[in-house]
Amino acid sequence: MRSLVRQMNEAELVGQMIMVGLEQDETGSAVTVVGDGERQMLRSIAPGGVILFGANIVTVDQVQTLVGELQRATDIPLIIATDHEGGLVSRLTSSGRMPATVMPSATLVGIAADVLVQRGQPEHATDLAREWGYVIGCELRALGITMNMAPVADVNNIENPGLLASQRRTYGSDPALVGELVAATVSGMHAAGVTAVLKHFPGQGAATLDSHTAPVALDHTRARLDQVDLVPFVAGINAGARAIMSAHISYPRATGGDEPATTSPQLLTDLLRHELGFDGVVVTDALNMDAVALRRDSVEVAMAAIRAGADIMLKPIDPAALHAALVDAVNSGMLSRERLEESVRRIMEVKLRAGLFGPSTLWTDPAATEILGSAAHQDLVEEIRSVARSRRE
Numbered sequence: 001m002r003s004l005v006r007q008m009n010e011a012e013l014v015g016q017m018i019m020v021g022l023e024q025d026e027t028g029s030a031v032t033v034v035g036d037g038e039r040q041m042l043r044s045i046a047p048g049g050v051i052l053f054g055a056n057i058v059t060v061d062q063v064q065t066l067v068g069e070l071q072r073a074t075d076i077p078l079i080i081a082t083d084h085e086g087g088l089v090s091r092l093t094s095s096g097r098m099p100a101t102v103m104p105s106a107t108l109v110g111i112a113a114d115v116l117v118q119r120g121q122p123e124h125a126t127d128l129a130r131e132w133g134y135v136i137g138c139e140l141r142a143l144g145i146t147m148n149m150a151p152v153a154d155v156n157n158i159e160n161p162g163l164l165a166s167q168r169r170t171y172g173s174d175p176a177l178v179g180e181l182v183a184a185t186v187s188g189m190h191a192a193g194v195t196a197v198l199k200h201f202p203g204q205g206a207a208t209l210d211s212h213t214a215p216v217a218l219d220h221t222r223a224r225l226d227q228v229d230l231v232p233f234v235a236g237i238n239a240g241a242r243a244i245m246s247a248h249i250s251y252p253r254a255t256g257g258d259e260p261a262t263t264s265p266q267l268l269t270d271l272l273r274h275e276l277g278f279d280g281v282v283v284t285d286a287l288n289m290d291a292v293a294l295r296r297d298s299v300e301v302a303m304a305a306i307r308a309g310a311d312i313m314l315k316p317i318d319p320a321a322l323h324a325a326l327v328d329a330v331n332s333g334m335l336s337r338e339r340l341e342e343s344v345r346r347i348m349e350v351k352l353r354a355g356l357f358g359p360s361t362l363w364t365d366p367a368a369t370e371i372l373g374s375a376a377h378q379d380l381v382e383e384i385r386s387v388a389r390s391r392r393e
Helices: 002-007 010-016 036-045 060-072 106-118 122-143 175-191 222-238 265-275 298-308 319-331 337-353 375-390
Strands: 018-021 049-052 079-082 084-086 195-201 243-246 281-283
Touching: 002 337, 010 018, 010 319, 010 337, 018 036, 018 319, 036 319, 049 060, 060 079, 060 122, 079 337, 084 106, 084 122, 106 122, 106 175, 106 375, 122 175, 122 375, 175 195, 175 222, 195 222, 195 265, 222 243, 243 265, 265 298, 281 337, 298 319
Parallel strands: 018 049, 049 079, 195 243, 243 281
Antiparallel strands: none
């Protein structure tokens, strides 16, 4: 991989650091096939990845065809990503036409795990989370999706539950148990051939405002981060996590400044890279979110994120403009080629470990319709629901 990275020109290196979204085409319609506009964009930018949303995911045949078209449109294999957390954020089942398993939320998994721990069965609790992650991964991988923006590693705030808790997207409020479930989920997804992405570093479980629509700050000290929020991330890293998503949230008491984690060298480089020893891929949260988009120009946000230590710029507002601006920044000396190579090396390692460079790579599984929604997968869901229900009975 290092030799491949060294052979890339600056435009190719920059492209690998961009993950584009394809929610709508030039007519405003949902992108379900690769049209001329998408093909031209993929050829000109050569992004490192594409993230699919519910509008892009309709049926098995359609998604498999879309993935194949995307992969054939670029010379270097793409990371195909999505957000499939289970519960509220479940891209595979949002169309109602995909025979995928309706996965329970992380909160329900956390409730079931807590019941099992109280029964003196902690190993069963982690096994359940591992199987849950494995089923999610298997169904994604069958469609050709190789990165999942999950699990949510944020810890609930008991005194004042945050937005993610109200959406049932978190495992719970016990940092140690959340860490065990995060680690187990990562193990399960990786076993299925899907790269798990821990989010949202360094932890936004206490946030009551939505960073999609406004800048958000948390009044956490570094001690609070160490004792609560970072615990699941450390567990996930120790379990072999290869990717982490940054939060568009600032932590002024912990850092002494108002930079959101996405653009904070203190959090992404000093803390995540140096103190926690993480050398995987750092993915920004979506760059079109108001928490960062309202603060400064999108190109400035991306430049700041790269300087802070981020590797993949997720869903920029104008991918072509960002690509051109970053290439110009390298040519003018504002960004070094060495910094780009550092990120692209990590990205290529993720692609390699996901099996994207094999000599006979199958982008999708011909048996997908048998894998999605299988009896074994449904049985696991029923077990999780049954154990969780027993806490209320």
